[in-house]
Amino acid sequence: MITIYTYKLQGNGSDSWHVDVHDCQNENEASSLNRVTRDLVFEDPSIPKLVDISNIDLTSLNIDQINTLKKILDL
16 A cells, blocks of 8 residues: 655645555556545645654553654654
8 A cells, every 4th residue: 555645736826635546556546447536635645743642641551552652762
């Protein structure tokens, strides 16, 4: 599975992106025949979203969550 992001300028001047998920190994194999889903989003999917973690109790995390956090923090 691969995901392809395609920029689209809307008629009203707003930015949007098609987010296409294809059941294939690379973009060269991607086509409308192997497209699994298509979504339209209005925020650039290439910009990581910030997550507010101020209300998370770090002492309550299980081992899988701790390992995920370590991976995110590159520890």
